[in-house]
Amino acid sequence: MERLAETLAVAFAGQATERVVDLPTGKLTVTVTAHAGAYPLDALVGFAARANAKRGFLFVSKVLGKHWPVRPSAMRALHQSLARGLPLALPGPVLFIAMAETAVGLGQGVFEAWLEQDVGREALFLHTTRYRVGDGPLIEFEEAHSHAPRQFLHMPQDAALAEKFAQARSIVLVDDEASTGNTFVNLAAACRAVAPAIEHVHLVTITNFMGEAGTAKLLGRFGVPVTHSAALEGAYTFEAGQLDSGAAPAQRYDASADRGASAGFGRLAVDHALALPPGLAAGLVHQVQPGQRVLVLGTGEFMHPAYLLGRALEDQGADVVVQSTTRSPILVWGAVASAVTFPDNYGEGVANFIYNVAPGQYDHVLVCHETPPTAALYELADQLGARLFHFKSEKLVEEIPVR
Secondary structure (H helix, E strand, O other): OOOHHHHHHHHOOOOOOEEEEEEOOEEEEEEEOOOOOOOOHHHHEEEEEEOOOOOOEEEEEOOOOOOOOEOHHHHHHHHHHHHHOOOOOOOOOEEEEEOOOOOHHHHHHHHHHHHHHOOOOOEEEEEOEOOOOOOOOEEEEEOOOOOOOEEEEEOOOOHHHHHHHHOOOEEEEEEEEEOOOHHHHHHHHHHHHHOOOOOEEEEEEEEEOEHHHHHHHHHOOOOOOEEEEEEEEEEEEEEEOOOOOOOOOOOOOOOOOOOOOOOOOOOOOEOOOOOOOOOHHHHHHOOOOOOOEEEEEEEOOEOHHHHHHHHHHHHOOOEEEEEEOEOOOEOOEOOEOOEEEEEOOOOOOOEEEEEOOOOOOOOEEEEEEOOOOOHHHHHHHHHHOOEEEEEOOOOOEEEEOOO
């Protein structure tokens, strides 16, 4: 799978450089620049319509593992490709930050791939979140076009990790796409306020659709040298049609509510690659018969451990794909062939969704969650005929009986 990008490039070499998509919510025009990377447009994204008056379209990533099922080996190839695109001489310590909800797994995958390539470098990974964890200091900001705009970046509570954060000299910001870059600018400025030694910013995305002029303008807004890399670059325009402004909110924040979000997988920083409990994948793969299909499903922001489990199962011969639930409301159209709705397992009282997964489609569905078992998770398991796996820590995963 190391050569996945090159193989796909050959397969799609004849595609047009411009694509016009008539969505139920408007007309989207996407132009891929001539100097785009090895991944062609159709290998990376499909197109969907969002039930969101702020932004009526969505680039559905085919390599992210969020709204579209993806083989773990393809995700790993992307992580490695993006990690190779980072500057070789980033001054350390290097701070990696992934943007919730969609890019949490992507960012952690790129961080871990970079650690493999640069053994011994000082680095730290955090992801932003829409949940408070503990009562420590944090940075609060908004992602303006999101359906759930309020986000937090928690400061590390461990003394050694906090010191590494404070001494960071480079910051790598990871998201699935760049369309305006405003969130990157705001977050980088907030981080520099608490880590003043930061002297270089690098932006990593799967797709960069800001265009050459927009990218150049963005890179001049950080106040420090900035570099960027993406699997594919281009530009888009969107002519809005009739947008749905009545969708229910996807975020109901309550500062006093314990949502069950874990502090152990990246919200409070990690400086190492996550690991699965020994024997977890081996015990599960023996239950998969030849020819059976497996879906490993992450929940919300809890994406990376699902990818790791899927990767371990695939390495042992299982036919497996990975994706995740989401709070983003998307219309069933285009790259979204189906939708399953279930209650929010974090207890916010907002609808959650799984796209492109139909009940009965897979022989085994393994749901990976960080929250304690709830009625929402039991309902999800019932709808999909799934098994529930509660990740309490890197060393402890408990299967929750559902039948």
